[in-house]
Amino acid sequence: MDTDKLSSGTCAISRGLALVGDAWSALILRDASLGMTQFDQFRTSLGIAPNILSRRLKALTEAGVLEKRRYSERPPRDEYVLTQAGRDFLPILAAMGEWGRRYNGGGRALSHLVDDRTGQPVDAVVVDGNTGKPLRDTPMHLVMPTA
Numbered sequence: 001m002d003t004d005k006l007s008s009g010t011c012a013i014s015r016g017l018a019l020v021g022d023a024w025s026a027l028i029l030r031d032a033s034l035g036m037t038q039f040d041q042f043r044t045s046l047g048i049a050p051n052i053l054s055r056r057l058k059a060l061t062e063a064g065v066l067e068k069r070r071y072s073e074r075p076p077r078d079e080y081v082l083t084q085a086g087r088d089f090l091p092i093l094a095a096m097g098e099w100g101r102r103y104n105g106g107g108r109a110l111s112h113l114v115d116d117r118t119g120q121p122v123d124a125v126v127v128d129g130n131t132g133k134p135l136r137d138t139p140m141h142l143v144m145p146t147a
Helices: 003-008 012-020 023-033 039-046 050-062 084-104
Strands: 066-072 077-082
Touching: 012 023, 012 050, 023 039, 023 050, 023 066, 023 077, 023 084, 039 050, 039 077, 050 066, 050 077, 077 084
Parallel strands: none
Antiparallel strands: 066 077
């Protein structure tokens, strides 16, 4: 896949996917949202090969979705924390989780979001910011810019 072409095209979806469009990147961001910050935490949680994790962390850092911070000089150790761009991706993960529960839940108990203030489950719904209507109830189509 040519990520340079994806990230410079006119489609906002392809530009987003160029930054976080693979499963490992999305799962790293999920784990970061759960408070994980250290390489070994991500590796243990995901069961990912160290070389793949290193590449994904580097790409997410370069994309500005994670920030790398040194937390130990001896030995040198870094942590990875969500930037504002990374925090802004969390509702996308929530919507993906809702979709996964609805169409691939299989009747099992699955992870879910809970409102920190009320303790109530959150039903992640993508809405039109202009009308407040759920997008799944809105007839729509994608419009590409003309040359």
